[in-house]
Amino acid sequence: xxxxxxxxxxxxxxxxxxxxxxxxxxxxxxxxxxxxxxxxxxxxxxxxxxxxxxxxxxxxxxxxxxxxxxxxxxxxxxxxxxxxxxxxxxxxxxxxxxxxxxxxxxxxxxxxxxxxxxxxxxxxxx
Numbered sequence: 001x002x003x004x005x006x007x008x009x010x011x012x013x014x015x016x017x018x019x020x021x022x023x024x025x026x027x028x029x030x031x032x033x034x035x036x037x038x039x040x041x042x043x044x045x046x047x048x049x050x051x052x053x054x055x056x057x058x059x060x061x062x063x064x065x066x067x068x069x070x071x072x073x074x075x076x077x078x079x080x081x082x083x084x085x086x087x088x089x090x091x092x093x094x095x096x097x098x099x100x101x102x103x104x105x106x107x108x109x110x111x112x113x114x115x116x117x118x119x120x121x122x123x124x125x126x
Contacts, residue, residue: 062114066101067092073102 034046045052070076070093079085079093086094093100101108 062111063090063092063099065107065110066099069102069104069107070100073104076100076102 030051034051037051067090071091076093080087084096085100086097088094101111
């Protein structure tokens, strides 16, 4: 027995169709994630209700590069004695608790590139 319910009276059918669409969208996202994991050469296993994969640790050597460049910047080294400057346990020079980037054009370009073009950045694009 089919009955037509116009407008807002058709709420039940809309909710059911949205739920089915939502489930299919989740399946597509899961398939895309699995494919992306395969592209990263990760060891993984699809167990039905989830994915089991090896522990992955990603590190960035950008901070180490900044610290190395700080050691070669005499102007920045002189400022360590000022009260707003400090040195972290890893020998990084900080200004009010924030990492100081020395006046190195290549390093600054790398930082801006990471901030704007990296797949892990919050600000993708130009």
